[in-house]
Amino acid sequence: MLHVNEIRKDFPILDTHVFGHRLVYLDNAATMQVPEPVLRAVMRHYHEDNANVHRGIHALSERSTRALEEAREHAASFINARSADEVVFTSGTTASLNMLADMLVAQLPSGKAVVTTVMEHHANFVPWQQACARTGHPFLVAPLDGRGDLNLRALEGLLDANDVGVVAFAHVSNVLGTVNPVNKIVAAAHERGAIAVVDAAQSIRHEVVDVQAMGCDFLAFSGHKMGASTGIGVLYGKLDLLEGLQPVRFGGEMVDDVRIAGTTFTRSPLRFEAGTPNYVGAIGLSAAISYLENLGLGDVRARETRLIRHAEDKLKSVPGLKVLGAPAVRAGCLSFAIEGIHPFDLATMIDKLGVALRSGNQCAQPLLHEEYDVGTITRLSPAFYNTVSEIDYAVDALVRVCELLRSKR
Numbered sequence: 539m540l541h542v543n544e545i546r547k548d549f550p551i552l553d554t555h556v557f558g559h560r561l562v563y564l565d566n567a568a569t570m571q572v573p574e575p576v577l578r579a580v581m582r583h584y585h586e587d588n589a590n591v592h593r594g595i596h597a598l599s600e601r602s603t604r605a606l607e608e609a610r611e612h613a614a615s616f617i618n619a620r621s622a623d624e625v626v627f628t629s630g631t632t633a634s635l636n637m638l639a640d641m642l643v644a645q646l647p648s649g650k651a652v653v654t655t656v657m658e659h660h661a662n663f664v665p666w667q668q669a670c671a672r673t674g675h676p677f678l679v680a681p682l683d684g685r686g687d688l689n690l691r692a693l694e695g696l697l698d699a700n701d702v703g704v705v706a707f708a709h710v711s712n713v714l715g716t717v718n719p720v721n722k723i724v725a726a727a728h729e730r731g732a733i734a735v736v737d738a739a740q741s742i743r744h745e746v747v748d749v750q751a752m753g754c755d756f757l758a759f760s761g762h763k764m765g766a767s768t769g770i771g772v773l774y775g776k777l778d779l780l781e782g783l784q785p786v787r788f789g790g791e792m793v794d795d796v797r798i799a800g801t802t803f804t805r806s807p808l809r810f811e812a813g814t815p816n817y818v819g820a821i822g823l824s825a826a827i828s829y830l831e832n833l834g835l836g837d838v839r840a841r842e843t844r845l846i847r848h849a850e851d852k853l854k855s856v857p858g859l860k861v862l863g864a865p866a867v868r869a870g871c872l873s874f875a876i877e878g879i880h881p882f883d884l885a886t887m888i889d890k891l892g893v894a895l896r897s898g899n900q901c902a903q904p905l906l907h908e909e910y911d912v913g914t915i916t917r918l919s920p921a922f923y924n925t926v927s928e929i930d931y932a933v934d935a936l937v938r939v940c941e942l943l944r945s946k947r
């Protein structure tokens with residue numbers, strides 16, 4: 539059981555006022571606020587231990603390096619990786635997936651296809667699409683069923699009808715909140731000899747992300763969706779697969795031997811971390827993991843589930859509002875359209891009442907265009923520090939804004 543009033547003290551930003559109203563921050567799928575213990579861990583590192591990592595023999599460099607490698611161990615244990623060598627630090631999910639797409643597609647035997655899904659964030663769609671366009675590999679997209687779940691039969695049909703090398707999919711959709719059946723999709727990929735890549739950007743806080751239980755080959759997530767700073771993320775990969783990849787980012791620390799005649803590369807994870815890594819970000823990520831672990835991950839997830847269910851119920855009271863999709867399991871966020879109201883007008887006006895929602899295409903244009911025939915929508919995404927009364931306030935504000943916008947016509 540979480541003591542939300544106590545927890546909120548760790549997030550002073552939640553007491554901010556916006557246009558004279560207390561902030562109601564319901565844009566957590568875009569980024570979560572950073573708790574004080576994470577900020578303190580980052581400050582402490584700058585105050586006491588800061589030096590570049592892996593490069594010096596002096597005391598501070600050793601302390602900084604140790605802190606980075608402890609953060610790697612912590613991230614590895616958080617996702618139940620077999621070893622810290624399977625955790626590559628990147629600047630976030632987008633960077634992880636771009637690097638992976640470049641590396642994996644370059645090594646795919648000719649003719650092998652990449653399959654993704656129509657519900658992907660652009661970060662797990664465009665890198666594969668572009669890598670395939672460059673190399674001539676087929677790029678295929680699995681559709682949804684009518685409810686907002688992945689159409690597993692259609693996905694399996696694609697896998698059977700094509701020679702597929704990679705299946706890349708989101709654990710949780712950043713628009714519909716759909717929780718995909720990871721084990722089934724990974725098994726379907728593996729049965730056909732394909733590599734399974736999971737985008738865990740949204741699920742990392744809402745769901746159990748256990749790479750061994752999932753059986754996935756690669757997985758990506760961002761620190762800022764779980765209380766760390768921006769600019770830090772993870773690319774997880776099974777060690778044997780990582781070791782088989784040729785790096786595509788080059789520079790200091792990732793090399794073994796550099797000569798005019800050629801260069802050899804060191805092992806994972808440093809093989810994929812060219813240049814100075816965001817070691818302070820990694821230390822913050824470890825502090826964010828500790829923060830969530832101390833709260834109790836089960837309690838965090840249960841509270842977020844309760845809040846999203848409450849939002850779904852409460853939104854039924856808004857005239858003309860249609861929630862996109864009704865997936866079997868929804869986590870983290872939901873998106874909606876309101877008849878006759880443009881999402882940008884809505885977000886602009888509700889902002890004046892202190893409510894932060896996200897309006898736009900949510901970086902998911904294939905989903906919006908192919909499945910729902912809309913260009914923009916509004917998304918509401920609570921975190922464990924939100925309250926039921928904040929959601930009620932936001933929904934009442936929605937009703938007021940819609941009335942006002944309709945009265946002006």
Ligand code: PLP
Binds near residue numbers: 631659661712760
């Ligand atoms: N994948 C999903 C499902 C997301 O929701 C996001 C961000 O919203 C990303 C990828 C990209 O994450 P980042 O912007 O942190 O790289």
